[in-house]
Amino acid sequence: MNEVLNHSGDWLPVVFIALMGLAVLAYAILDGYDLGVGILLPMGAEDELQRDTMIASIGPFWDANETWLVLAIGLLLIAFPSAHSLILMNLYIPVAVMLIGLIMRGVAFDFRAKAAVDHKLAWDRTFKIGSLLTTLTQGYMLGQYVMGFDQSLSSQLFCAVSALGVTAAYSYIGAAWLVLKAEDQLQTRAVRWTQLAGRASLVGVVAVCAINPLVNPGVFDRWFTFPLVMFVLLIPVLCFLGFVGNDILLRRLPKAHDRHSSVPFFIVVGIFVLCFSGLGFSFFPDIVPGKLNIWEAASARESLQFILAGAVVVIPVILMYTAFSYRVFHGKATELHYH
């Protein structure tokens, strides 16, 4: 933590890493659930109605959700340009694959409803594959980032675990979103999906948590230094309780009058927040682990001030109209009400 004290007068990079953290977390949660819904899309011929409902449940939101990714990348570029170049050059091919995935799902969403009926299934497949491609590459990139862009076989293995872990986590939050938004058979199915994805996510989180401190000595020291250890170990403990509690609750769902159907989603959001805090705690104040800290990477003061002035005004407004949008589209997504 010495770096933090040395730079105590220079607080702008800290504000921006906090903003960026917020954007990444918002992205992981928000686009996480709509990518998850895409991954879970059942492809059987008899599932067409459920596919329609699932995609309808994310229809009004996906575009704004993806914008958080643009904001996160934008903030990285604005506030930490050298880190932006370093990260994106190292992840050249995975980024390109992820973008192809995002393109596929973004357009499939619109084409499926408008193209000829005989092409609809093909666009649904495009949507599912695009979602899966995006998620896997994001997990892979997370692994590469944690491993400091190391290309050895062992770190590639870690990246593979990370890719699967993120896929499980997005499926988890996507399924929980469906428990909240769906009714009847689809809801019952979503409950089962949430349980399975939750267990898979737990395995993924445990694997990443176990390997990360072992390969990054700095991370180990940070987590297991007395007396801080008593305090920060709350994060994994709470996280574990979240997983177990959710699993127990899911066994009882769906309940009469749709009680508690929103609880799993918010528990998963809590788990995401905890995992993200853990990751942030492992590396702060490094922006590229072990290579570059936020003060080394920060851009000019006058540029940060200029954008901060706007961000302070605009971000609350964004949060307000986002909340408004979620209020407009509250409730179930399944049944069509004819007026």
Place this chain on the structure above:
Amino acid sequence: MDTALDTLMLSRIQFAANISFHILFPTITIALCWILFFFKLRFDLTGNPVWMRAYRFWVKIFALTFALGVVSGITMSFQFGTNWPGYMEKVGNIAGPLLGYEVLTAFFLEATFLGIMLFGIKRVPSKVHTFSALMVAIGTTLSAFWILALNSWMQTPAGYEIRDGVVHATNWLEVIFNPSFPYRLMHMLLASGLTAAFFVAGLSAYRILKGDEKQAPRLALKTGLILAAILAPLQAFVGDLHGLNTFEHQPQKIAAMEGVWETEQGAPLLLFAIPDEETRSNHFAVGIPNMASLILTHETDGEIRGLNSFDGDHPPVKPLFFGFRIMVGMGLLMLATAWLGCYLLRRPAMPRAFLKFLVAMTFSGWIATLAGWYVTEVGRQPWLVTGILKTADAVTPVAPANVGLSLAMYLLVYVVLMWAYIHTLKRMAIKSVYVEEFETAEPAADGSLTNLPESHIKPNSKPGTAGGNA
């Protein structure tokens, strides 16, 4: 060719491919959204359901076009880091905040309110829905504002100083309102208006030709033609101002556009020629004497600095020379078409031949816009940021094979998407001939999501209750 040059060429091709594909869709949506707002507002004010039917059809086209713009735009935001790291390292202090303001003030606004605009019509009062359409329109226009501020700053940088080899902003107002920005912004917004107007008119003409008897396509056709007839002469005027501004700040660009190899007084306006970079002269030149000098300097014998005074520091001539003529030629054709169309509007029915011509002109705005952008962007070469950073100095050290691979993937995806887009537009137009667009009489706040495809609608359900599968 050495390795760096390979990566440079591939990165340039990739950037050109990405941005050319991307710009097609915002060029339509920036203005189409204002047209939709106009349709919806007219419906709110008059209660005439034809406006709502026109809105219903065009909002679906808008949603599709917007989605293509969004996904191809996300690709752009990553390109700076993956392919042009030198750009951000040198001018990140300027480019970063301008892009940041675009995300903060435009992207979230349009994305969030688009959800309400497309899927919320039964869930919010009609006024709130119209307000959402307005917010999306403002968002798309703001987006154009910020990105054109950055682009113009790269053409004519202002309000900065260089410290330790890195650009720092000294005056943000000068950065944003740099010399070429007001002209470029107006020129692009008008280009968007013209592109959308011909797009609307062309697709409506196609519906009428396919036997659509309804009023909505006729109303949309009329809207498109009148809009184009007003905007086309305005565009000629603004384009001229933009040219004068370029003449003042980037004379080498004008010299290449006009094919002026040697500084001359009383330069002719070349209608046609084939510029030759080897001999540094024009072949087969046909021109109006003294006209170029008159346009640019308002004197018949005014001096135009030739390419000889920018030796080794001027853009390639052919793309600018031809690009400029394609843009202007297309613009004049659009002007003539729109005015003839407005004249023909007085007849009870449009002649079929003219409708067919309008169909052929559906994407005329794309050709003019792309040609214009090639002139302005190629015209900046060899600089990425005029006088500050050369394109070759900004490129990534990533291996050419990687860039080649990503480029191949993008090109493949773009070809498929372009085919699917045009195919789907055609199909939607044909379908609308037979299916009545419904109008929502009373939006209800407790309605469910309405974007379920029509396969869910039972044949015996009331027509006009389950549309909006935007």
